Amino acid sequence: MNRQAGSPGAAVLFLLPFAAAFLVFFVGPTFFGLGMSFFDWEMLSGLPPRWVGGGNYLEALQDARFHRSLLVTGLFVFITVPLNLFASLGLAAGVSALPKRQGVYRSLIYLPVLLNITVASLLWRWFYNTKFGLFNKLLQPWGLELPWLTDPALALPSISLMTVWWTSGVSFLILLTAFQQVSPSLYEAAEIDGATGWQKFRFVSLPQIMPVVGFCLLLEVLSSFKVFGQPFLMTGGGPEGATRVAMQYIYETGFSFFRMGYASALSWISFLLIFCVTLLHRIGSGKGRAGK
Amino acid sequence: MLRNKGVWGWLVLALMVSGVFWIWSSPDFRASRKIPLNFWTGFTGPDGERMVDLIREFHRQNPDVEVSLQRIDWGVYYNKLFVAGLGGRSPEVFILHAGMMPRFASAGLMAEMDELLDTQSRAALDDLVPVIRPKLQWEGHQVAWPLDVHMLGLYCNLNLFRKAGWVDAVGHPKIPRNRAEFLEAGAALRKLSTPSREIWGFGIADPNLIALTSCYQFGGRLMSQDLLQPVLDSPENVRGLDFLRELVGKYHVAPPPESNDAWIGFRQGNIGMVMAGIWMLADVKGDHAFDFDVQPLPQLGNQAASFGSTHLMGLAPGLSDESREAGWRLIQFLSAHSLEWAKVGQLPARQSLLSSAEFRSLLPQANLASEIPHLVFTPGIPSLWEVQDEFYRAGEKVLRGTEPASTSLRLAQRKAEAVLERSRNRHSFAQGNR
Incomplete structure (x- = not known):
C-alpha cells in the first residue's frame, strides 16, 4: 500500500486543478448569476446594474413568451424522452440477443452520437426540406409532401425525431451493458420453465435492468430540458415560435437583447424547475426501491 | 554531476531569455515590427474572399501594418462583437450594419473619428450618397465610415x-x-x-x-x-x-x-x-x-x-495613436477601393464611384443605383x-x-x-x- 497516495495532502493536490476550474468556471458564475438576477442590468445601456429585488422574477411570472417557451420545452421532453428510451431499450435488447457481430451494430448505432450538433442539425434540416428533402422524396409515391419544419404542429416532433436519432446511442450503450450484466443462469431457468422470448424480456431482463433504465430516464429528462442547439440551428425557434425552447429564449434575452439581469432570473427559474423534476425522480425511484 | 547539469540548463535558459529580450528591445527590431490590426467582419461568403484580396492589396501598399481578418457568421457576429467590446477586447477595426450602430455607439463601443478627419477625408465625406451621411454619426460625432450601400x-x-x-x-x-x-x-x-x-x-x-x-x-x-x-x-x-x-x-x-x-x-x-x-x-x-x-x-x-442598409466600419475606443492611425488608414483604403468591393455585389457609397464609367459598366449592380434615393434604413x-x-x-x-x-x-x-x-x-x- 502506498502511504503517500493515500495522504490527504496528495488528494488535495490531485483535486486542486479540477476544483479550481470548477470553482472559477461553474460555482462562481452560478452564484454570480444568482446575484445578477436581482439587478436590472442591461449591458446595452453602459450603466451600472440597478437593484430591483425580485422584480425580474415577478416579470418572468407575467412573461407569456417565457411561459410558452417552458411549455414548448415540456412538450419536447414529453415527446423525446419516451421515444428515446423505447428506441434505445429496443435496440439494446435486440443487439444483446444477437449471437454474433454485436460490436458492429453497437458501433453503427452509436455513430450518430459522435456527430457535432451543427453537423447533425444541418444534415436533418436538409432531410426535412419540404421540396427536395430525403423524407418527402421517400413519401412521394404516396403523394405526401409534409412541411416537416415549417408547420407549427410538425416542427417540434420533427426535431424530437432528429434528437432521438442523434442521442439514443448513449442510452443504448448503457442499457446494452446492463443487459449483458444479467446472469445467464436466470435465462436458463426461465427457458426450463418454458418462457418465450418476450416473457424472458418482460420478467427476467426488465426487472434486472430497471435501475439502469431509471438512470437513463433521468439523464434524458435532464438533457432534454436543456435542449437548445437543435431548434436553434434547424428552425431558429420558428415557425411562429413553435420550437422556441426556454434555453433559446434565455439566450436571446441575454445575448441578443443584453438584459443580463432578467436572463439570469429566467435561468434560475429553469434551473429550479429542472431541480424539482430531478427531486421528484429521486423520490419516485426511492419509493420504488422501498416497495421492492 | 546531476546538479551541474541543472546549473547548465538554467544558464542556457537565462541566456536565451536575455537574447530574446535584447532582440525585442533593440530599436531596429521595434522599427521593423508591424502594427497589428484585428479586423472583424461577417463576410463569410464570396464577399469574404473579395475582402481577403483587398486586405492583401492593403498589405502590399502598407507594409508596416499587419491585418488579421476574422470572418464570423452574421448569426453570431454581433453577440461576439458586443461581448468582446464589453470585455475591453474589441477588434481595432470592425464592420457593422447601419441599424446596429446606435446599439454599439450608445454602449460606448465605438471611437469618435472627428479628430481623424483631414481635408481629404472630409472631401470623401461630402462625396458619400446623402442618404448614408446621417447614419455615420452618433450624438453629433462621426463614429463610422461606410464601406458600401446595399x-x-x-x-x-x-x-x-x-x-x-x-x-x-x-x-x-x-x-x-x-x-x-x-x-x-x-x-x-x-x-x-x-x-x-x-x-x-x-x-x-x-x-x-x-x-x-x-x-x-x-x-x-x-x-x-x-x-x-x-x-x-x-x-x-x-x-x-x-x-x-x-x-x-x-x-x-x-x-x-x-x-x-x-x-x-x-x-x-x-x-x-x-x-x-x-x-x-x-x-x-x-x-x-x-x-x-x-x-x-x-x-x-x-x-x-x-429596405436599405450599409456596412459601416468602426474603430474600437481607447486605441493607441499608432493603432488608431493604422485602423483609419485601413478604413480609408477600403472606402477608396469600394469599386473592387462592388464586384461581389454591394454598391459603392461614394457618388464619384457610382457615376464612374467603370461602375456603370458593372452589371447588374449598376441597375440598382437608381434605387439609392428611395432606400429606407431601419431607424437608428x-x-x-x-x-x-x-x-x-x-x-x-x-x-x-x-x-x-x-x-x-x-x-x-x-x-x-x-x-x-x-x-x-x-x-x-x-x-x-x-
Whole structure:
C-alpha cells in the first residue's frame, strides 16, 4: 500500500486543478448569476446594474413568451424522452440477443452520437426540406409532401425525431451493458420453465435492468430540458415560435437583447424547475426501491 | 554531476531569455515590427474572399501594418462583437450594419473619428450618397465610415419570362416596374405550371426584409418621425403586410412561404421572380447556365422604396495613436477601393464611384443605383433589435395566414411600446439618430 497516495495532502493536490476550474468556471458564475438576477442590468445601456429585488422574477411570472417557451420545452421532453428510451431499450435488447457481430451494430448505432450538433442539425434540416428533402422524396409515391419544419404542429416532433436519432446511442450503450450484466443462469431457468422470448424480456431482463433504465430516464429528462442547439440551428425557434425552447429564449434575452439581469432570473427559474423534476425522480425511484 | 547539469540548463535558459529580450528591445527590431490590426467582419461568403484580396492589396501598399481578418457568421457576429467590446477586447477595426450602430455607439463601443478627419477625408465625406451621411454619426460625432450601400433587387429568371411569352416587341423579357405589371407577369409565369411541375410567378425569399419593403412602399415605417414611438400598427404597415399575403391568398402568384424555400425554388427554375438582397448576386453569377437579371424593385405600393442598409466600419475606443492611425488608414483604403468591393455585389457609397464609367459598366449592380434615393434604413435607435423582432413576428403570422395584419401588428405595437418604455425609464438614450 502506498502511504503517500493515500495522504490527504496528495488528494488535495490531485483535486486542486479540477476544483479550481470548477470553482472559477461553474460555482462562481452560478452564484454570480444568482446575484445578477436581482439587478436590472442591461449591458446595452453602459450603466451600472440597478437593484430591483425580485422584480425580474415577478416579470418572468407575467412573461407569456417565457411561459410558452417552458411549455414548448415540456412538450419536447414529453415527446423525446419516451421515444428515446423505447428506441434505445429496443435496440439494446435486440443487439444483446444477437449471437454474433454485436460490436458492429453497437458501433453503427452509436455513430450518430459522435456527430457535432451543427453537423447533425444541418444534415436533418436538409432531410426535412419540404421540396427536395430525403423524407418527402421517400413519401412521394404516396403523394405526401409534409412541411416537416415549417408547420407549427410538425416542427417540434420533427426535431424530437432528429434528437432521438442523434442521442439514443448513449442510452443504448448503457442499457446494452446492463443487459449483458444479467446472469445467464436466470435465462436458463426461465427457458426450463418454458418462457418465450418476450416473457424472458418482460420478467427476467426488465426487472434486472430497471435501475439502469431509471438512470437513463433521468439523464434524458435532464438533457432534454436543456435542449437548445437543435431548434436553434434547424428552425431558429420558428415557425411562429413553435420550437422556441426556454434555453433559446434565455439566450436571446441575454445575448441578443443584453438584459443580463432578467436572463439570469429566467435561468434560475429553469434551473429550479429542472431541480424539482430531478427531486421528484429521486423520490419516485426511492419509493420504488422501498416497495421492492 | 546531476546538479551541474541543472546549473547548465538554467544558464542556457537565462541566456536565451536575455537574447530574446535584447532582440525585442533593440530599436531596429521595434522599427521593423508591424502594427497589428484585428479586423472583424461577417463576410463569410464570396464577399469574404473579395475582402481577403483587398486586405492583401492593403498589405502590399502598407507594409508596416499587419491585418488579421476574422470572418464570423452574421448569426453570431454581433453577440461576439458586443461581448468582446464589453470585455475591453474589441477588434481595432470592425464592420457593422447601419441599424446596429446606435446599439454599439450608445454602449460606448465605438471611437469618435472627428479628430481623424483631414481635408481629404472630409472631401470623401461630402462625396458619400446623402442618404448614408446621417447614419455615420452618433450624438453629433462621426463614429463610422461606410464601406458600401446595399438593398433588395428584383431577380428574374429570364428563361421563364421568355417561355411565358412575357417579352417586349423585340423579344426581350419585360421586367415589371409597377404593381399591375408585376401581378400580370406573376400570373403569366404561373400559367407555365404543368401537372408534374409547379411554376410560381414570385417567391418570398427573405420574408423579413420583404415585409419591411412592402410596408415602406405603402408609406409605413417602424418608428415615428421623431423616433420616440413605434408605429408598427399604422394603416400603411397593415396594408403593406396585407398586400404580401394577398400575393399568396388572393392573386395566387406566390406559394405559401411556409412550404417553399423561395431562393432555392428560383435557382431550380420553379420561381420566376424573387426580391432578394444584392448580396445574393454571387450565388447566381457563378452559374453561367442560369439566365437571369437583377433590376430595381417594382413599385407595388404608392411609393418607390426598398429596405436599405450599409456596412459601416468602426474603430474600437481607447486605441493607441499608432493603432488608431493604422485602423483609419485601413478604413480609408477600403472606402477608396469600394469599386473592387462592388464586384461581389454591394454598391459603392461614394457618388464619384457610382457615376464612374467603370461602375456603370458593372452589371447588374449598376441597375440598382437608381434605387439609392428611395432606400429606407431601419431607424437608428439602440432598441432596434427588439422593435424589429416584434415586427418580424407579426409579419410571419400574416404571411402564413395565421392572423390578419391588423391583429398581429396591434400586438407587436403593444410589445414594442413596452420595450421603448423600459428603454426610456432606464436609459438616457432612448432617442436615436434619424
